[in-house]
Structures are given as structure tokens and as C-alpha cells.
Amino acid sequence: MRSLKEITETFRGRVWLPGDTDFDQVRRPWNLAVDQPVAAVAEAADPDDVAALVRYAAGAGMSITAQPSGHGASGRTDGVIVLRTGRLDSILVDPQTRRARIGAGVPSGRLQTAAARHRLTGLPGSSPVVSVAGVALGGGLSWFGRRHGWVADNVTAFDIVDARGRHRHVTPTGDADLFWALRGGGGDFALVTAVELQLHQAPALYGGRVLWPAAHAPAVLDAYRRITATAPGELTVWLDLLHFPGADPMVAVDVTHLGPEDEARDLLAPLDGLPAPLTDSRRMMPLDELGGITAEPTVPSPGASRGELLTTLDDTVAAALLAEPIAPLLSMQIRHLGGAFSRPSDSPHGPLTEPYALYLFGIPSDPSAAAAVDAKQRALVASLPVSGRKPYTFLNPSETAADAFTPAVLDRLRGIKKRHDPDGVFRSNFPVRI
Structure with missing residues (x-):
């Protein structure tokens, strides 16, 4: 075997x-x-380094x-x-065509900042520090997906390095099979x-918690159920049951609306009849401040998640x-889907016909806590009508690509893998071939 120092x-x-x-x-x-055992770690300076x-x-x-x-x-490393x-971080926004070309390491928050200068938006998720390319490769659920579909549905081309080390530009017409696989197949x-x-x-943009x-x-x-029963695609509402260490349990509603405040408040009128909240951060907001709504951690931390789709x-x-009570979980989140998510999608996952997504999260601080979190997640899911499949980006380390597709x-993805990478040079987080 060749030396790694080469x-x-x-x-x-x-x-x-x-x-x-x-x-x-x-x-x-x-x-x-x-735990991620690896042979080496390499930080590329540019695409030629990748090749x-x-x-x-x-x-x-x-x-x-x-x-x-x-x-x-x-x-699985x-x-x-x-x-x-992370150093592949270039961003080029064309306001005339409303398109962006971004490096593979660009996080969602940086794209939002660049697009917002032109009153444009990408399709950001709840965290501003997750890479746009990584989300797109897994399909991608966004705050604005009810209006514009999967993140992957909005990709128009990829620049890649193939298994032979060649630079290529992949489009729907240039290599339809590979383009299809990259838009959500990992x-x-x-x-x-x-x-x-x-x-x-x-x-x-109106939003807040x-x-x-x-x-x-x-x-x-x-x-929440009354609001989401009639919500237009411009409105996205998530519900969160929360129990943070040292705090009393809480319930939250997270909102984004692509439109003016008065329109949003009319759509959210059922919230007005509820008891006075502890806090209400809803406001007209800049497009690059979406990450503040759920305030997810922006530094690495431990977690144990499970995602499902509710029928x-x-x-x-x-x-x-x-x-x-949700303990020992920290959060149980329900995301409203529907809208553009349910429309035809030429991507590996296809349309999301389930109306809601469920995301369960806890902290496995030690083996006992990890077992308790896992048991709670399993018990909750067993009591609920789930479809049996889930978005690729919701997969956890105990699951495989077969849980998403x-x-x-999966057979089609494996065929594309065999044609484009027969020797297994590339390995995704959840390989299509086990």
C-alpha cells in the first residue's frame, strides 16, 4: 500500500x-x-487539490x-x-438570472447574506452553518421548501471531480443520470x-419564535393544526416541544412567511387566542437572520437524532x-411540509406526500443517557403513524440509504454508482452500496 505521506x-x-x-x-x-475513525484528513485549497x-x-x-x-x-469512515x-468558499450571484455559483464549502448563512443584497434568497434550513452543497446532495429541507420544493430541485448544475480525477461540469443534458443522482442521492x-x-x-420576510x-x-x-390546515406555500410553521437542562418544559411555534407582516398575522390568527407567551420574537427580518429563529448551536456538539415522516x-x-413529557429528549419538532414539497420532483426521493416531518433530538452525554434517548425515540415513533421512509438528511448513524429510498x-442509484465509481473511490455518509 502506498504511504499516506505521498x-x-x-x-x-x-x-x-x-x-x-x-x-x-x-x-x-x-x-x-x-466516532469517526479515518486514515487521514485533507483540507483542499482548491478544486485542483481535490483532483x-x-x-x-x-x-x-x-x-x-x-x-x-x-x-x-x-x-462509516x-x-x-x-x-x-471549507476553503472552497467562492460565491458568485447573478441578480439578472437569479442564479448563484458557490463553492462546496459555502455555508447556508453566507449564501443568504450574498443573495439578500439583491433581495434574493436561497433555500436555507434552520442552521446557517450547514453547507449548501451537502444539503443539496441529500435533497434538502428548507424554510422555504413549501414554496420552492427540495433544495435539490433548485440545483441547475454541479462542478465535480470524477473517480478518475477529472474535472467535469454536470447538467441535466450533459449527464442526466449522474445529475439526477447528485440531486438528493448523497x-x-x-x-x-x-x-x-x-x-x-x-x-x-416575516419570522420568529x-x-x-x-x-x-x-x-x-x-x-398549529388549524394554521397548517390552510397555510399557503409562503407560510412555514414548525412546532417544538422543548425541555432544556435546568429549565421548565416549554412549547414553541417557529414561523417564516415570505410576505408582509399583516398578511402573516392574519394567517397566524389562531395564535392570538392563546395565553400570553413567555416571549414572541416575530418581526420583519433580514433574509440572512433566519438562523436566529431556532438558535441552533453553531459550534460542534454531541447529539442523537431520529427523523420520521408523519402521515x-x-x-x-x-x-x-x-x-x-419528552424527557430525556431536548426537543421534539414537527415541521409542516406539503405545498411544493408534494409536487412532482425528478430527484431520488421524489415528492414528499406526507404532510408533516417529525424530528426527535437528545444528548447522549454517557452510555446510560444515550440508551434512554434511544428508548424514548423508539417508543414515540412506535405510537405514531409514520410512512416508513425519511429524507436522506434525517438519517442517523443506525440507519442506511434504504431507509430513505x-x-x-436504490437499484438505480447503485447502477449509477457502479458506472461512475466502480472501485469505490467515493464514500458518502450513507452509501448506496453496503
């Missing part, structure tokens, strides 16, 4: 090898609860997994080279160095969700 001969970025003083730190993913690394890996019979920061890490793409097929995507006009004591959860959930949110489901789609 990587540095043609690689201008930084390389960390086992034995380096900070190797154990840089190999870790964003989720510190995931050089691919050629090395192919010649050495090794695999590469790309991670700007490792938000979706699964730990034994013997793998982790490629950090990172198993190529290393993406840049993404071109459609931006959208956003002349106004309303927070109550958990005692009001039944009334808040009832209002209904009727009275029986509402009762099951509120039957017991139908057998027919």
Missing part, C-alpha cells in the same frame, strides 16, 4: 495524518457523539468522504480519507467542488405526542 507531494492544502498532535481533533465530525487527492486515493485503493464540517456524519472542503458518485442553483425573489410554558402545549398544538396529525396523533430508486 498525499502531500501534489496536495497544496493541509493534511493531517495519524500521530499529528491535532489529528484526533480535526478528524471529528460536527456531531461529537459520532490530486482523488488520483492518489484511486491509485492507493482508498476511499474519500467529503465533509465541510461533518454535519451528516455516520461514522474506517480507513477513509476525510476531505474538508455523495457516493463524485466529489462536488461547486454548485449552481436557482435563487428566488424575496421582497419581504413564540414560546409558552409546556402547560399550554395542547392549545398550542390545536392552533397525519389528527386527534389521535396529537394525543400521542402530548401523552408524556424505495427499492427501485
Whole structure:
């Protein structure tokens, strides 16, 4: 086997090898609860660095997994080279065509800031520090997905390095199969160095969080169900049951509306009949301040998540969700889907016909806490009508690509993998071939 030190001969970025003083730190993913054993870590300076690394890996019979920061890490990296793409951070916005070309390491918040200067928006999720390319490769749920669909549906081209170390520009007409796979099938097929995507006009944005004591959860959930029953695509509402360490349980409603405040308040009128909230941060807001709504951590931390798709949110489901306290979980989030999510999508996941997504999160601070969080997640899911599939970006380390895709789609993805990367140079967080 070739020496790992050979990587540095043609690689201008930084390389960390086992034995380096900070190797154990840089190999870790964003989720510190995931153990990530790797052979090396390489931070690319530019796309040519990516190509050089691919050629090395192919010649050495090794695999590469790309991670700007490792938000979706699964730990399936034994013997793998982790490629950090954070320095591929260019952003070019064309306000005339409403398109952006961004490097693979660009986080959502930076794209929002660049697009907002032109009163445009990308499709950001709840966290501003997750890479846009990583989200797109997994399909991508966004605050504005009810209006504009999957993040992947809005990608118009990819710049990649293929398994032979060649730079390529992938479009729907240039390589339809590969383009289809990259729009939501994960990172198993190529290393993406840049993404071109459609931006959208956003002349106004209203958003924020309303927070109550958990005692009001039944009334808040009832209002939430009434709002989401008739919500237009411009309105997105999430409900959160929260129990943070050292604090009393709470219930929150998170809102974004692509439109003026008076219109949003009319659509959210059922909230006005509820008891006075603890806080209400709703306001007209800049497009690049979306990350403040849920205030998710912006530094690495441990977590244990489970995502599902709910087929209904009727009275029986509402009762099951509120039957017991959520502890030891920190949060139980319900996201309203529908709208453009349910329309035809030429992507591996296809349309989201389920009306709601469920996301359960806890902190596995020690083995006992991890077991308790897992048991609570399993018990909750067992009591609910879930569809049995889930978005790729919701997968946790105990799951596989088969939990996201139908057998027919998985077969097609495996065929594309075989044609484009027969030797397994690339390994995604959740490989299509086990």
C-alpha cells in the first residue's frame, strides 16, 4: 500500500495524518457523539487539490468522504480519507438570472447574506452553518421548501471531480443520470467542488419564535393544526416541544412567511387566542437572520437524532405526542411540509406526500443517557403513524440509504454508482452500496 505521506507531494492544502498532535481533533465530525475513525484528513485549497487527492486515493485503493464540517456524519469512515472542503468558499450571484455559483464549502448563512443584497434568497434550513452543497446532495429541507420544493430541485448544475480525477461540469443534458443522482442521492458518485442553483425573489420576510410554558402545549398544538390546515406555500410553521437542562418544559411555534407582516398575522390568527407567551420574537427580518429563529448551536456538539415522516396529525396523533413529557429528549419538532414539497420532483426521493416531518433530538452525554434517548425515540415513533421512509438528511448513524429510498430508486442509484465509481473511490455518509 502506498504511504499516506505521498498525499502531500501534489496536495497544496493541509493534511493531517495519524500521530499529528491535532489529528484526533480535526478528524471529528460536527456531531461529537459520532466516532469517526479515518486514515487521514485533507483540507483542499482548491478544486485542483481535490483532483490530486482523488488520483492518489484511486491509485492507493482508498476511499474519500467529503465533509465541510461533518454535519451528516455516520461514522462509516474506517480507513477513509476525510476531505474538508471549507476553503472552497467562492460565491458568485447573478441578480439578472437569479442564479448563484458557490463553492462546496459555502455555508447556508453566507449564501443568504450574498443573495439578500439583491433581495434574493436561497433555500436555507434552520442552521446557517450547514453547507449548501451537502444539503443539496441529500435533497434538502428548507424554510422555504413549501414554496420552492427540495433544495435539490433548485440545483441547475454541479462542478465535480470524477473517480478518475477529472474535472467535469454536470447538467441535466450533459449527464442526466449522474445529475439526477447528485440531486438528493448523497455523495457516493463524485466529489462536488461547486454548485449552481436557482435563487428566488424575496421582497419581504416575516419570522420568529413564540414560546409558552409546556402547560399550554395542547392549545398550542390545536392552533398549529388549524394554521397548517390552510397555510399557503409562503407560510412555514414548525412546532417544538422543548425541555432544556435546568429549565421548565416549554412549547414553541417557529414561523417564516415570505410576505408582509399583516398578511402573516392574519394567517397566524389562531395564535392570538392563546395565553400570553413567555416571549414572541416575530418581526420583519433580514433574509440572512433566519438562523436566529431556532438558535441552533453553531459550534460542534454531541447529539442523537431520529427523523420520521408523519402521515397525519389528527386527534389521535396529537394525543400521542402530548401523552408524556419528552424527557430525556431536548426537543421534539414537527415541521409542516406539503405545498411544493408534494409536487412532482425528478430527484431520488421524489415528492414528499406526507404532510408533516417529525424530528426527535437528545444528548447522549454517557452510555446510560444515550440508551434512554434511544428508548424514548423508539417508543414515540412506535405510537405514531409514520410512512416508513425519511429524507436522506434525517438519517442517523443506525440507519442506511434504504431507509430513505424505495427499492427501485436504490437499484438505480447503485447502477449509477457502479458506472461512475466502480472501485469505490467515493464514500458518502450513507452509501448506496453496503
